[in-house]
Amino acid sequence: MGLIKEHKHVDFSTKSAPWTVQDLSDFRKIMQEIKEKNAKKKERSLRKIVKKVTPTQ
Amino acid sequence: MENKLNKGLDFIIDKLTNSIENILTGEVFDTEIVRLKSEDYKQIKKSNWVFDWHQELNDDKKQVYKLTTVNNPNIIQGLISIEDNQDHMFMHLIESSKFNKGKGKVYLGVPGNLVAFACKVSVEKGYEGFLAFDAKSALVKHYQESLHASHFRGQRMFIETSAATRLISKYFKS
Numbered sequence: 001m002g003l004i005k006e007h008k009h010v011d012f013s014t015k016s017a018p019w020t021v022q023d024l025s026d027f028r029k030i031m032q033e034i035k036e037k038n039a040k041k042k043e044r045s046l047r048k049i050v051k052k053v054t055p056t057q
Numbered sequence: 058m059e060n061k062l063n064k065g066l067d068f069i070i071d072k073l074t075n076s077i078e079n080i081l082t083g084e085v086f087d088t089e090i091v092r093l094k095s096e097d098y099k100q101i102k103k104s105n106w107v108f109d110w111h112q113e114l115n116d117d118k119k120q121v122y123k124l125t126t127v128n129n130p131n132i133i134q135g136l137i138s139i140e141d142n143q144d145h146m147f148m149h150l151i152e153s154s155k156f157n158k159g160k161g162k163v164y165l166g167v168p169g170n171l172v173a174f175a176c177k178v179s180v181e182k183g184y185e186g187f188l189a190f191d192a193k194s195a196l197v198k199h200y201q202e203s204l205h206a207s208h209f210r211g212q213r214m215f216i217e218t219s220a221a222t223r224l225i226s227k228y229f230k231s
């Protein structure tokens with residue numbers, strides 16, 4: 001386990017302004033793309049595992 | 058102060074063990090994150106905080122959590138306000154306590170700890186760790202480097218699955 005240490009002179013505070021409908025819509029598109037990529041990656045690695053454990057005939 | 062800082066579940070987590078580090082001694086203290094409800098407002102003395110946390114507590118859409126050390130649950134080290142946006146978590150506010158700010162800060166790791174927690178909530182809700190927030194312009198790069206956050210546009214930033222996984226594994230003992 002480690003720590004993300006902010007710099008001594010950097011104060012890490014955030015106040016978010018509400019995101020516009022457009023911001024959210026564009027963000028959701030990006031998020032969907034990343035989620036799809038992640039799902040494909042997961043599927044590929046699962047296939048590899050299945051291939052390894054399935055005996056060849 | 059607003060200008061300076063601008064441009065910047067029914068699911069209750071009782072306890073989570075993480076840690077923060079004393080800047081002078083390097084000593085590491087186990088911490089816990091506990092949800093605050095509107096009736097807990099007395100725990101937050103307005104004058105000790107820049108943001109209006111009482112307003113956050115009174116907003117039903119938002120969830121406010123405090124970070125404390127396990128040994129001293131009455132001293133708040135930092136606060137975070139997050140909202141469930143159904144497919145991602147949104148971070149409205151995050152603030153370290155007075156004594157964890159500036160050159161004289163006592164503990165390191167408070168905000169990172171809270172952000173990692175928000176990512177964990179996102180994963181637990183099925184949102185794959187996605188957390189959106191706004192950053193002060195000057196800190197966009199800092200967040201990219203320290204949190205591996207992605208820059209979306211302007212001050213808009215987000216943390217995606219791989220960055221969230223990295224943060225969670227750094228802060229939360231499995």
